[in-house]
Amino acid sequence: MPSPADVLPELDDRQLDLLRRVGQEWTGAPHDSAGGGPSLPVDPRLGVLPTADLVTPEGFGRLVTIGESSGGPRSAAEGSEVPRGPGPTGRARRALLGPPLKSTALARESMRKLVALPVLSADALSSVAYGPEAMLAVLVLAGAAGLALSLPIAGAIAFLMLAVSLSYRQTVRAYPRGGGSYIVASDNLGRLSGLAAAAGLMTDYVLTVAVSIASGVAAITSALPGLGGATVPIGVGVIAVLLAGNMRGIRQAGALFAAPTYAFLLAMFALLAAGAADAYQRGFQSISAPATAHAAEGLGLLLVMRAFASGATAMTGIEAISNAVPAFKPVRWRNARVTLTVMATLLITLFAGVMFLTHMTGVVPNGRETVLSQLAHLTFGSGPAYLAVQAATAAVLLLAANTAYNDFPRVLYLLARDHYAPRLFLRLGDRLAFSNGIALLSVAARLVFVAFSGSTAALIPLYAVGVFLAFTLSQAGMVVHWWRLRDTHWHKSLVFNAIGCLLCALVLVTAAITKFAAGAWVALVIIALFLFVTTRIRRHYDEVARALRLHPDSAERPGHTLVTSHRAGSGALTAPSRGEQEETPAAIHHLAVVAIASLDLAGLRALAYAAALQQPMLALHISPSDEEAERFRRYWEVWGDHLPLRTLVSPYRVIAGPLVHYVEAIHREHPDLTVTVILPEIVTRRLRHRPLHSGIAGRLRRALRPLPKVVVTTVPFHID
């Protein structure tokens, strides 16, 4: 659950004490309100504004077009206290996403088992639509000899499913607050393992979206071959719908999402029952594969292993329930366990059933029509029953893709909370969804989907590695967990988890070796990159936190910079930013530099602003030549020479360089000065007028930003 403390960290006693000591330095500073600084011209009542009336969702929308409101004294005279509505962009956004939600709406609802089962198992159960097919697609390369092995391999996978679900039953008990692979691995195996699990999970989620949609579209195009050429556009469209839906926050609609899963279960059991009846009529005489299935490869161990690893993708999603224990009604872990058991039973039944039926009918993957569709055709013909099977399959696959839309941003949030991912993934959008994570998943899934032309067969080799890496680390973490805890039944749990871990590791190694060239290397490279990037991000955030931390030195420091640079030699943990330690008013000595191009109203306003600050100031003009500088000086004298003026000649017609040089020269002479560079800026109301102005203020701001002890102030001049 996101908490506000993610943004404003809690301070412990030591830090509070530090804050107190730092504050003591401010006592007697020129501006202490207790010590009588300039009196505040603002009504204190303004502190409690905006009132409840003003705080409408629309009024606070991020996309309010501020320019439309005058806001100045005139609107007060007209008594216009009405909050602004959203602009045209804002309105389009509202229509698409709905009005923003208050943070307090973030109450998590609890799910009954009958709702939790379909919502949480869509990913796992829908894997039956591509897992068996992926396995057969490998075996068929070895012809009839290969296909003959389909039942034994399917048996091995079913055993794996059993072992892994037994293993996850232990996780559910141990982590009643949700035991995602990232958390379990981090807790028990250390940070790096946690990150590796997260890497596996996140590639898994991207591929879940891509594979589920590819497979869902295949279910549709099998039924409607006319759409065969449009796989990529359909898939991209589906991703766009998922993006919009999740931005809107469809996560809440659990009950609605129960339907596709139950429909799929119904359709599949009907198919299996009808298929079994047919097989019974034929006396369980299996139809051999068509003669076209000639052997392209020899039947070796590698091929068998490859088929096993491909078929194991039917297990993806099996971990979903262990992540979501808090979503159940109490007793949460017990209900979650029951649901997990039911799901595993259903999964194994469906998987075994589909494998049995393909064996009986001799159906093989053919690239035009999915195996499930072929089975349904053989069993139900082409009537409404067939179409219902296809529709239910497509629906449950889309639902499975949607599951990833819940999980991917959550893992990203956890990473961001632990400073392994950019802070922007902490932010909840208007609709309380992690909009940035949702957007990132959509972009990544779209890229993968398009790059592989929406082909399930091409995507499968990438899939297994990430999933089984996360599984393996998660179970290994559980083994360590039980070993450390040693509560009642720890022996049994440890054994279950150890078996699950070993089997998953076996699949992981198998997948990495046998599918390396076919695409697993991509997954491995991405996981390695992920580890590299996340640890670098963490390092940067640690540096930032160190730099921002109130440190003991700060409370004892005499408040003058020159001393610090002397002390820096002592090797103490001081001076986070060289020479920049002006954190008390007494340490700050102002100098304002107004960069002025011409004596028009915009320039005069900037000068007046600076002069009214009553701090030391000068005006700076940069000319292309001495003659021009002289001309400007003449105007300046006509104006009355009210302020000190410096002119610089820039024979290369650049402004930023000389300005930066000048400010640096000031700092060389007077390292104690904080230089405020004041820039007049012409602000146009319309975006299309922006290119007509030089944007020099923006360029100067960017040029000055890296300089220490330089503050940039822009004084706007509005053109209506």
Add this chain to the structure above:
Amino acid sequence: MPSPADVLPELDDRQLDLLRRVGQEWTGAPHDSAGGGPSLPVDPRLGVLPTADLVTPEGFGRLVTIGESSGGPRSAAEGSEVPRGPGPTGRARRALLGPPLKSTALARESMRKLVALPVLSADALSSVAYGPEAMLAVLVLAGAAGLALSLPIAGAIAFLMLAVSLSYRQTVRAYPRGGGSYIVASDNLGRLSGLAAAAGLMTDYVLTVAVSIASGVAAITSALPGLGGATVPIGVGVIAVLLAGNMRGIRQAGALFAAPTYAFLLAMFALLAAGAADAYQRGFQSISAPATAHAAEGLGLLLVMRAFASGATAMTGIEAISNAVPAFKPVRWRNARVTLTVMATLLITLFAGVMFLTHMTGVVPNGRETVLSQLAHLTFGSGPAYLAVQAATAAVLLLAANTAYNDFPRVLYLLARDHYAPRLFLRLGDRLAFSNGIALLSVAARLVFVAFSGSTAALIPLYAVGVFLAFTLSQAGMVVHWWRLRDTHWHKSLVFNAIGCLLCALVLVTAAITKFAAGAWVALVIIALFLFVTTRIRRHYDEVARALRLHPDSAERPGHTLVTSHRAGSGALTAPSRGEQEETPAAIHHLAVVAIASLDLAGLRALAYAAALQQPMLALHISPSDEEAERFRRYWEVWGDHLPLRTLVSPYRVIAGPLVHYVEAIHREHPDLTVTVILPEIVTRRLRHRPLHSGIAGRLRRALRPLPKVVVTTVPFHID
């Protein structure tokens, strides 16, 4: 010639007087340096820094990576006074473009006639490479009957060339400082005609680049048919080379550019002579076109007119000399005239010769090989003589494309000077070239070239309209010029110009009608758009100038804003920006609002900065909930509550909206306050770390920019 006054406008006596009166308001203001404001802590010597030693081109380069230099007090201690070298980007740029040039290097060299002729006539003479072919491509549609008309139509075009060059001879005399179509039309026919001429010219220049390169590449692929498929990549590559070369400022290399034109003349005269000799041997018996040239269209007036308009593209570039009179040695206009006469003679000779030769040999355009290449093949076989013709043709065409690179940015500069184009086209780059105009031309030419797949035949219909629009308006302007001036010989000049004008108008109308569907409509739409956009740009700049102008009111105003809003009702020309008239220090009443997220060093620095300004100030914290706000208040009290604090609750987790609301609320209560919003900003040294930070300071700055009387100050905190 660009002048610095383009940037800093000259003030006339009235404006100087205004400036003086505005300045008088400042006398006695709190910060008048004469009246003893705070003493300046800066050594006045800094005013003349940077010294000549520091002003190296590299030190002032725009792409200096400022972040690499520490600049603070420490570097002074180490005595590092060495100017910085350019960063890696800067170095690549220098290698490509050469070191920057001082403005004083902008001395225009004068050209001897023997240099001016080839440089200025490359565009016109090279048109012979595509003009005749374009005409024949139309006539061949009517089969042998059409081709029979090629000589009469060619005669008409030759007469047109004669008339137009006689007409331009008058322009040279009347505009010794350069009489481009934009200047002549603006001067004599008014602004809109000038803009129309500029529109014609600029589409012409874009098409000159596209057509010349297309034709040049065709000359190459005719000789090397293996390159036939690579037309577009070759053309795009050539545009890139022209872009880089012109950014570097190759304009100066006049003498070097003489070679291709002379080589082309040599090659063409050799070809014509050899061809004439062949024809003589055959007793001037023309070979009829091959039987494949069957008639696809009937021979109607429309077709003849279309052929005429297409052939007339052979005249493009004929105006170049009249633009460039100041580039000649004195007596400039006389030398320019002589050169123009020579050029016209050569042009007519070449054009007539090529037409004669095609008639004699029966060569027709075939889409694979250019007409010139076919002629050269027939005359010289496939040996070195043939290759020399093709190489010279390609070279002169590339040179012609380069001519547009000189002229297009200059017209754009003139438009920008007159406030019809964005100000950025006024700016001279490091190398004293109008880099922005050069870049724009490259982008436009690349677009056109790629859109038309580098096909000369497809581009020609667009070409004629722009050229002849500019020609017509220019000649019409000259007619008005002579009518107004009535000096010696004005009768003769007027007649020549009037004939030129009429003939050009005839071609313009012919081209617009006959080629309308084939592409002329595109040119017309672009010209209309151009007129619309440029006049809108001018209107905007006029508005800006009005808003920025020191107006009499400003000098008499009592310096308080509330009065102005009262006066605004009187309908006088006041209040350029409602309620924002704080152009004297006395009119400004400060309030600083520090937006603070947490009490870390960055936040404390912003608070200290604001407090040290010694102006009224308060701190503002925006929380997601009341509890969080309470927590922040607790920390604030631990710190010592040294400054007034306001907390706002934003239940929608947005920051910009509440901040804007709050500032507007302040303005409603206190319209006289100038609110300075002070934002702490974390600045990372490396660009790749930027996405790791929220960038909230930038977003708030953009949200606050449209508000009147709100100044935004960013206090940086650097992370190294």
